[in-house]
Amino acid sequence: MAEKYSIGEFAKKTGTTIRALRYYDEIHLLKPTLVSxxxxxxYSNNDIIQLQKIVAxxxxxxxxxxxxxxxxxxxxxxxxxxxxxxxxxxxxxxxIERVIRALDHAxxxxxxxxxxNSSIFISLINNIQMEDEHxxxxxxxxxxxxxxxxxxxxxxxxQELNTRTALLFTKMKEAVxxxxxxxxxxxxxxxxxxxxxxxxxxxxxxxxxxxxSQVEIEDDPKLFPSPFTPEEEEWVGKAxxxxxxxxxxxxxxxxxx
Amino acid sequence: MAEKYSIGEFAKKTGTTIRALRYYDEIHLLKPTLVSxxxxxxYSNNDIIQLQKIVAxxxxxxxxxxxxxxxxxxxxxxxxxxxxxxxxxxxxxxxIERVIRALDHAxxxxxxxxxxNSSIFISLINNIQMEDEHxxxxxxxxxxxxxxxxxxxxxxxxQELNTRTALLFTKMKEAVxxxxxxxxxxxxxxxxxxxxxxxxxxxxxxxxxxxxSQVEIEDDPKLFPSPFTPEEEEWVGKAxxxxxxxxxxxxxxxxxx
DNA sequence: CATAAAACCTAACGTAACGGGAGAAGCAAG
DNA sequence: CTTGCTTCTCCCGTTACGTTAGGTTTTATG
Numbered sequence: 001m002a003e004k005y006s007i008g009e010f011a012k013k014t015g016t017t018i019r020a021l022r023y024y025d026e027i028h029l030l031k032p033t034l035v036s037x038x039x040x041x042x043y044s045n046n047d048i049i050q051l052q053k054i055v056a057x058x059x060x061x062x063x064x065x066x067x068x069x070x071x072x073x074x075x076x077x078x079x080x081x082x083x084x085x086x087x088x089x090x091x092x093x094x095x096i097e098r099v100i101r102a103l104d105h106a107x108x109x110x111x112x113x114x115x116x117n118s119s120i121f122i123s124l125i126n127n128i129q130m131e132d133e134h135x136x137x138x139x140x141x142x143x144x145x146x147x148x149x150x151x152x153x154x155x156x157x158x159q160e161l162n163t164r165t166a167l168l169f170t171k172m173k174e175a176v177x178x179x180x181x182x183x184x185x186x187x188x189x190x191x192x193x194x195x196x197x198x199x200x201x202x203x204x205x206x207x208x209x210x211x212x213s214q215v216e217i218e219d220d221p222k223l224f225p226s227p228f229t230p231e232e233e234e235w236v237g238k239a240x241x242x243x244x245x246x247x248x249x250x251x252x253x254x255x256x257x
Numbered sequence: 258m259a260e261k262y263s264i265g266e267f268a269k270k271t272g273t274t275i276r277a278l279r280y281y282d283e284i285h286l287l288k289p290t291l292v293s294x295x296x297x298x299x300y301s302n303n304d305i306i307q308l309q310k311i312v313a314x315x316x317x318x319x320x321x322x323x324x325x326x327x328x329x330x331x332x333x334x335x336x337x338x339x340x341x342x343x344x345x346x347x348x349x350x351x352x353i354e355r356v357i358r359a360l361d362h363a364x365x366x367x368x369x370x371x372x373x374n375s376s377i378f379i380s381l382i383n384n385i386q387m388e389d390e391h392x393x394x395x396x397x398x399x400x401x402x403x404x405x406x407x408x409x410x411x412x413x414x415x416q417e418l419n420t421r422t423a424l425l426f427t428k429m430k431e432a433v434x435x436x437x438x439x440x441x442x443x444x445x446x447x448x449x450x451x452x453x454x455x456x457x458x459x460x461x462x463x464x465x466x467x468x469x470s471q472v473e474i475e476d477d478p479k480l481f482p483s484p485f486t487p488e489e490e491e492w493v494g495k496a497x498x499x500x501x502x503x504x505x506x507x508x509x510x511x512x513x514x
Numbered sequence: 515c516a517t518a519a520a521a522c523c524t525a526a527c528g529t530a531a532c533g534g535g536a537g538a539a540g541c542a543a544g
Numbered sequence: 545c546t547t548g549c550t551t552c553t554c555c556c557g558t559t560a561c562g563t564t565a566g567g568t569t570t571t572a573t574g
Contacts, residue, residue: 040540057382082367103317107336107339276560297521
């Protein structure tokens with residue numbers, strides 16, 4: 001009943017380590033019942049109970065400091081604290097889920113294409129990481145409900161879009177330097193527009209709205225890291241211009257008035 | 258194009274902190290393009306790209322050391338690493354989900370009963386924390402498929418069982434010291450047996466098997482922290498004995514042969 | 515051009531919860 | 545008495561920075 005355990009026995013019995021027990025002693029979280037004149041620690045059955053409390057609260061995600069408070073105040077008014085702790089854990093869970101989603105997208109892309117340009121990879125990850133911020137940003141440009149419908153598409157669809165976009169960007173990067181007016185370059189641009197239309201659900205007004213406000217996007221690398229280098233971007237810009245002029249969406253700056 | 262940013266500008270542009278940038282410099286993760294004679298750091302657009310890679314990989318859960326390797330080896334054979342990372346993250350997610358489940362049970366109990374004895378609380382948490390270990394342990398006693406059916410019950414049912422058990426244990430703790438043969442004590446024991454039967458699905462053989470092997474349980478506090486103190490446990494043992502004798506399940510040690 | 519204000523620098527300690535090692539001392543058995 | 549096991553007390557290392565402290569440089573302004 002009044003058993004005494006050396007620190008080694010106690011550690012084995014409770015599944016902790018000697019070092020942890022000494023640490024708990026040091027921070028006054030769990031002191032051994034008895035310390036011999038030579039400094040050896042001896043624990044009792046009572047200490048087992050205390051340690052179990054510590055282990056349980058640690059499992060729930062509390063810091064040793066918080067646990068110290070709980071055990072010392074002896075008040076056990078966990079209720080509020082538990083609810084708070086749950087909120088915390090839910091947030092962590094959401095974060096991890098987002099990370100997993102990003103990893104899934106990346107893996108899907110890799111499987112589909114073997115290897116991937118790092119800049120494209122980065123901007124894909126960023127899209128997921130910054131999803132909420134992007135939404136907020138978009139809400140400053142177009143009505144809120146439209147933003148929600150934009151983002152309300154299935155995971156598979158998103159993966160497919162991302163993979164298609166990545167593949168296309170890869171091709172575009174390879175084509176940099178070619179004549180922007182050539183047929184194959186214009187075909188790439190067309191594919192890009194197709195994807196964009198697909199995303200926006202074919203509503204051309206949105207495209208127009210976005211194009212008009214696009215001036216601001218470029219130089220906010222923390223919100224929108226570009227998958228293209230400045231040179232690439234310039235080239236893409238030219239090709240895009242040609243495309244839009246041919247489509248008659250914008251005016252030809254070279255035409256004689 | 259060949260813009261130079263002071264560390265402050267750069268931090269703002271990229272959404273990091275000055276301290277972090279200095280740290281990245283220190284660990285050779287991201288060195289500024291230019292350092293003035295007086296020691297001031299100046300970053301270029303190229304550094305923005307590098308930093309974005311770092312941020313993206315950090316989001317995916319990699320340590321700065323790993324990131325350093327990736328960026329230095331320039332190999333970008335992420336594929337395997339991504340899959341591994343996903344496994345890691347899935348594990349973390351599972352862990353967190355278990356914690357949340359434990360928190361839910363605890364909260365449910367608190368709501369139902371206002372306050373709860375700490376020992377009971379601990380053993381509830383432990384039940385969830387050690388679920389897998391308990392399963393393994395049980396599989397050493399009864400057939401594996403029976404173990405699985407035992408644990409294959411809905412979350413609500415489990416919460417209800419836990420809450421009922423907790424309430425019952427509380428009452429039992431209050432009754433400690435009373436005559437084990439009295440009607441109200443025996444009623445408590447009966448309720449306990451009802452719950453046990455409920456859990457085991459009424460299969461009495463299992464109960465018998467478990468009772469026979471129960472000798473081992475008691476002194477493994479790391480696997481089964483008891484919600485009762487030794488004295489309480491002894492009292493419960495007596496009451497249980499009376500109950501089982503009256504039921505005729507075990508023999509009366511006092512009866513004259 | 516002088517000075518004040520803003521930005522920047524290095525150096526160093528603090529964080530959470532121990533892990534691990536060095537070197538010394540206690541303790542039971544042969 | 546010696547051997548071998550256990551335990552003891554320092555003390556450094558871990559991660560990714562945050563946070564002073566105290567000094568220098570750059571920029572803005574009068």
